[in-house]
Amino acid sequence: MGSGVRTLRIAAVSAGLALTLGATAAPATAHTQRSTATTPARTAAAPAPTGLAYTYDAAGQTVTVTWNPQDPADTLTRNYRPGLCGPTPQDPCFIAPHVILGTSYSFKKAPGTAPAYIKIYAETATHTLTGSQTLTVTV
Incomplete structure (x- = not known):
């Protein structure tokens, strides 16, 4: 039988943080993330309604x-x-x-x-x- 202590590690890789319950924490390795999203094109606005x-x-x-x-x-x-x-x-x-x-x-x-x-x-x-x-x- 073990000591009954379990370790739960939750790492937020993009933020470079680690949360550990019941044991010593080691910082997670941060990875560089690059966005491949493009800036949306501006769309033309419709004319405002008139003659209200x-x-x-x-x-x-x-x-x-x-x-x-x-x-x-x-x-x-x-x-x-x-x-x-x-x-x-x-x-x-x-x-x-x-x-x-x-x-x-x-x-x-x-x-x-x-x-x-x-x-x-x-x-x-x-x-x-x-x-x-x-x-x-x-x-």
Whole structure:
């Protein structure tokens, strides 16, 4: 029978460290690592959506934001995503995860509530986003 002591050695080779439980540690040998990754090419951004406007349906308390259709010469835009900014128009925007394939976006808004600040983002196939001007929605 042995002494009942077991040694566990875990080495992080790239960092050149060794962790030993129950025995003396010897530093691990560091190996030089070279990246073969290339710098990704910059992708062109889609044109920002233009012509933002909104309508309000008081009966359904629904705001519908619309924008100009995609220019036929625009080969970059694949879809759109709505962004809700705030609490002021200068604050960052939360970009929603859902995709819009058309030129309108609707959401619920009760009358008399604080203004909503909306941006519509054009998205490319590489997920590059270009935001519109901020639209202030008051009802």
